[in-house]
Amino acid sequence: MAIVETGPMPAAAEEAAARKPARSTWTRLKPTVLALIVPLLLLAFWQVATTQQWTRLIPTPYAVAECMVDFAVGGIFDDAYSGTLLSHLLASMSRVYGGFALAAMFALPIGLMIGRMPWARMLLDPFLQVMRPIPVTAWLPLSMILFGLGAKSAFALVCLGAFYPILLNTVFGVRAVDPKLFEAAAMLGCRGNAQFYKVVLPAAVPSIFTGLRLGLGLAWFVIVVGEMTGVPQGLGAVIMDGRTLSRTELVICGMIVIGLAGYLSDRVVVATGNRLLRWSPNHHG
Amino acid sequence: MAESAIPIVEIKSVSKIFQLQDQKIHALSDANLSIHKGEFICLIGASGCGKSTLLRIIAGFEQPSAGEALMWGRPIVGPDPTRGMVFQDYALFPWLNVRANIGFGPAARGLGGAEVRDIVDKFIELVGLGKFANAYPHQLSGGMKQRVAIARVLANDAELVLMDEPFGALDAMTRERLQDELLEIWQRTKLTVVFVTHSVEEAIFLANRVVVMTPGPGRIESDNALDLPRPRDVASPEFNAIRRVLAAKLHSHHAKKAA
Numbered sequence: 212m213a214i215v216e217t218g219p220m221p222a223a224a225e226e227a228a229a230r231k232p233a234r235s236t237w238t239r240l241k242p243t244v245l246a247l248i249v250p251l252l253l254l255a256f257w258q259v260a261t262t263q264q265w266t267r268l269i270p271t272p273y274a275v276a277e278c279m280v281d282f283a284v285g286g287i288f289d290d291a292y293s294g295t296l297l298s299h300l301l302a303s304m305s306r307v308y309g310g311f312a313l314a315a316m317f318a319l320p321i322g323l324m325i326g327r328m329p330w331a332r333m334l335l336d337p338f339l340q341v342m343r344p345i346p347v348t349a350w351l352p353l354s355m356i357l358f359g360l361g362a363k364s365a366f367a368l369v370c371l372g373a374f375y376p377i378l379l380n381t382v383f384g385v386r387a388v389d390p391k392l393f394e395a396a397a398m399l400g401c402r403g404n405a406q407f408y409k410v411v412l413p414a415a416v417p418s419i420f421t422g423l424r425l426g427l428g429l430a431w432f433v434i435v436v437g438e439m440t441g442v443p444q445g446l447g448a449v450i451m452d453g454r455t456l457s458r459t460e461l462v463i464c465g466m467i468v469i470g471l472a473g474y475l476s477d478r479v480v481v482a483t484g485n486r487l488l489r490w491s492p493n494h495h496g
Numbered sequence: 497m498a499e500s501a502i503p504i505v506e507i508k509s510v511s512k513i514f515q516l517q518d519q520k521i522h523a524l525s526d527a528n529l530s531i532h533k534g535e536f537i538c539l540i541g542a543s544g545c546g547k548s549t550l551l552r553i554i555a556g557f558e559q560p561s562a563g564e565a566l567m568w569g570r571p572i573v574g575p576d577p578t579r580g581m582v583f584q585d586y587a588l589f590p591w592l593n594v595r596a597n598i599g600f601g602p603a604a605r606g607l608g609g610a611e612v613r614d615i616v617d618k619f620i621e622l623v624g625l626g627k628f629a630n631a632y633p634h635q636l637s638g639g640m641k642q643r644v645a646i647a648r649v650l651a652n653d654a655e656l657v658l659m660d661e662p663f664g665a666l667d668a669m670t671r672e673r674l675q676d677e678l679l680e681i682w683q684r685t686k687l688t689v690v691f692v693t694h695s696v697e698e699a700i701f702l703a704n705r706v707v708v709m710t711p712g713p714g715r716i717e718s719d720n721a722l723d724l725p726r727p728r729d730v731a732s733p734e735f736n737a738i739r740r741v742l743a744a745k746l747h748s749h750h751a752k753k754a755a
């Protein structure tokens with residue numbers, strides 16, 4: 212009676228094992244090597260362009276590197292920005308994660324309601340669909356009037372930027388549950404509200420997760436705009452200051468730090484997702 | 497023996513009309529069927545003749561437009577764990593592993609952790625999936641998924657198992673193996689099974705009653721008791737004789753339409 216099926220996996224694993232010795236180093240390094248090609252080419256082009264003086268407005272990579280070291284640990288220029296990277300980064304991170312958390316706090320329950328309750332959809336969906344195309348930058352003046360110049364405004368804009376991706380993906384996840392699964396749950400004795408926790412929520416998790424990931428990405432994306440509202444601290448503030456002071460190398464340093472911080476933050480989210488969503492065949496970012 | 501006199505399920509003059517835009521579709525018209533405990537009934541018929549509709553009415557997923565569907569004499573008002581459904585496309589919960597899929601029903605009934613574990617162990621063993629207890633559905637073959645789906649309804653103490661072309665998507669070998677396993681489980685557990693299939697051969701191999709349905713509108717054409725000894729040999733002359741008779745009934749409506 213107990214017949215055991217052998218799937219294709221062991222065979223594939225064997226094959227991979229046989230090939231291993233010759234290939235392993237290259238297979239391991241390949242993604243890193245490939246990923247570095249474009250940035251290095253860009254860097255080389257930048258180096259050539261600035262040393263050949265095709266433009267005088269952009270600092271050399273060396274000048275930016277020097278500025279970055281000074282920004283991070285100080286000891287080179289000893290100006291207002293020396294050794295301040297960490298405090299600016301922390302200020303931005305607190306707004307990014309704070310705004311993101313606030314956005315998630317609203318977007319998740321509203322998304323679940325719009326997805327599951329027809330009256331909530333009729334009530335909120337048209338309004339939100341009209342609000343959605345308004346870019347965060349367009350909210351800037353109004354946000355400054357409402358929340359004043361400063362951190363609150365930055366926080367609000369980041370929150371707004373992260374809100375829609377979380378909301379829309381939550382709605383989609385909740386609505387896209389395979390109707391067969393409700394029937395399966397019902398015939399197994401799980402009915403009514405229990406279905407929400409046992410079927411709707413778990414089925415929507417991958418989509419909700421995608422929403423959170425996009426939302427966090429957008430929060431980093433919006434932070435410069437958010438910090439244009441006259442906050443003294445934060446990477447966006449550094450970039451805006453660099454522009455007014457014509458310190459382009461400082462602007463570029465700020466950009467690089469935002470890019471790296473956003474990237475690392477996304478990797479953490481993706482790693483968490485891969486652990487949490489092991490069951491999902493199409494969720495490996 | 498008094499029990500077997502009362503049918504588990506009784507379908508009394510059931511009709512089902514679906515409204516599709518401005519069309520009315522007669523999926524079932526005046527169907528009558530009594531299902532007794534321990535029977536293995538196969539429903540066969542051309543595509544669109546209402547087999548799934550009849551099964552879904554028995555499951556409680558659909559309500560009849562006219563007539564009555566009764567279980568133990570009481571109207572079927574909705575899905576219930578006593579009537580387990582095995583879907584053609586499995587409908588396993590993709591976020592639960594094999595254990596948790598099988599344990600879903602018992603857990604939903606509020607049984608304790610240890611009790612659920614014992615039930616799950618028993619049914620994983622029954623369908624031979626011990627090695628895959630912790631695998632997720634996307635890591636299983638179609639045959640394995642269908643075993644999980646069967647174990648899932650058995651673990652829930654279903655009296656009546658409804659199967660809608662459960663082996664339709666499987667290759668011939670896996671299909672034959674699962675047919676054998678299903679028969680063995682049916683004989684051992686004294687289940688009642690209603691099994692929808694397109695294949696006359698599958699129906700004769702499995703059933704002790706073959707109900708032939710014809711389309712336009714969906715009707716029950718004939719109800720055929722089979723008393724071939726088991727295990728049945730698909731190559732035997734008796735088997736082929738029955739196959740010819742049923743195939744003729746299955747296609748009788750073509751002849752009628754032509755006339």
Ligand SMILES: Nc1ncnc2c1ncn2[C@@H]1O[C@H](COP(=O)(O)OP(=O)(O)OP(=O)(O)O)[C@@H](O)[C@H]1O
Binds near residue numbers: 522523542546549714
């Ligand atoms: N939910 C529905 N809404 C509208 N029409 C439906 C619905 N479900 C079934 N029908 C119609 O009812 C008729 C019978 O469908 P049913 O699925 O019961 O057929 P079937 O015998 O199971 O066919 P198949 O062998 O192809 O699965 C078909 O004409 C179908 O279009």
Ligand SMILES: [Mg+2]
Binds near residue numbers: 547548549660
């Ligand atoms: Mg069908």
